[in-house]
Amino acid sequence: MKAIPDAGPGLDRWGRRLGDGSEGSLFMAAYRHWWRVEWEGLEHVPRAGGALLVANHAGMMPVDGGIVQYGIEAELGRRVFSLAHHGFWRFPFAGTALSRIGGVVAHPDNAQRLLGEEGALVVVFPEGEKGPVKPRSERYRLQRFGRGGFVETAMRAGVPVVPIALMGTEDTTPVVANLELGRHRFPLTLNALLFGPVLGSIAWFPAKIRARVLPAVHFDEPAGQEHYPRSATMDHAERIRGDMQAALDELIAARGHPWWG
Amino acid sequence: MRRVVVLGAGRPLGARVLAALEALPGVERAIGLESRPGFIPDDGPGIECLPWSPDHRAFAERLRKDEIDTVVDCALVEARTGARARTPGADVIAAMCVGAAVAHDDSPVRGWVVVSSTDYYPASSYRPLLHREEERVGDFATGPAETIAEAEEYVRAIAERKPHVEVAILRLQAIVGAGFRGALAELFSRDRIPVCPGFDPAVQMLHPDDAVAAIVWAAEVGLTGVFNVASSGLLRLGEAVRRAGGRRAVALPFAPPVGRAALRALGLAPVAGELYDLLRHGNAVDAGKLARAGFEARRTQVDCLAARDA
16 A cells, blocks of 8 residues: 555544554443453464454444554553444534544445555444344344445455354443334433433443454455345354354353452 | 537636647647636637527537537536536536537537536435446436436437537546645635544545646547546545645534534635535445546646645
8 A cells, every 4th residue: 555645643543543542541441341352263364354243233332443453552562443324414413523533424434544545444333223223132132234235345345244243232231221213213322311311321331241252254246346146245244143143142151240240 | 520619618628628728739729718708818819709609500510610620518516617616516507508509400510528527426325335327327317416317317418419429527536736626625625624523435526637648638539428537546534634734624413404604614615515425424436447447647646636736
């Protein structure tokens, strides 16, 4: 990748602040001491070249994005980007703040550029918003993985998918009730009930978080195709979902109290 | 390319392209045309007034008579090539008329370079960091992007129908340099630069030298296809505003109608709509395809800011 000389001081071309050690330091303190994040299977994350990291998504103001992104960066010293819904960039400060910490508009071309051209690690949550807003009865049940678009993204870029099962993230903001307003679902979290809607959205409980990296899934399909058969991408997506669910069940079964692990 | 016509030769870009073509050793004849006498500057004696639209017969006849082998159209998109700041948009009728003349059975034209604009890519939050040429946006385009997509579509149809004509569409990024009046040129020439607080998109400009060099090069080598053109590098808007002289910025309100009204009140009326979107989402493109075809931009984004009208 050719360096771009005049991208501006301290920012890369994605608008991300270049690591000066201070970024996410408060978050990393919580990562180590509040959630006591532990990783298994980090050897499955490629040490060079692009890979699409997929994880389960849950909790209001989900912390899982930060856990995976900063966690892998801290553990492996590789930069990781997160794909986020473009709606954040419609509003002042929200999108810019995300850009500064490694968020990128979830546009297929951006995914190709990061994975294929820059050989970067990219995190996506295939459940999308279905993860965070699911009812309490669906705890640690993975929701539908869209239409398998993430598999297609990885195939097109010629990179593997690395599934990650996250245990404990849902217990940082346990849902106690589901409010429905028209077509929208608003899960009421215990945090919001105790601390109110504002503080409650960032007052995460100190649940023990364990992350298990599953073996990377490589695809035989050639990279750079315009279309991939929907049947193949759906099959792969479904299998990856199944493997993640199995790993998640195992992690949950093996833990004691959600807070003490 | 031996005998060439430049459309829009009275406007800043066309005039510079005409001069550059005249200076080429292989070029026997370079004719500068304008559609209206008003476009011909007082110091431009070499430029003729010969409208090519809406009636293209005189123009087609001229192409035949002078055995023109290459047409360079610098007049398709107003804001990029015009002397005045105007709402950008392509002249679809003109594209059809030039196309009809070029595609005529006894037309001697073998090369057609069309100067389009990166306004082809509509501004929105759902956008890649850098637009690529193959991105399909025309179906959803509105405003300036719609007319540009329509004009390009017509040009592409001619290219398909007349394979013996080499047709290049160059999507030029916003030109910033002395004498040019696009949205970004207007913005950075201000004493107090309006910005949308909380937005810091990537901005990209095109230096007039790179613009002229790319157009002339495309005509020379007989380039075919659609290409983005931009000077090298990428700046974040905040950084560009700082580099534009460290002048004071003016914060615009977030509500889009109010923000656009504020831009109009600041004297940026003709480009207010386009500029407000640019200030929030940017319009940067990937010029890699042109680089792989063999053209390298020699100027950087910082050079563009240095060349602007202060």
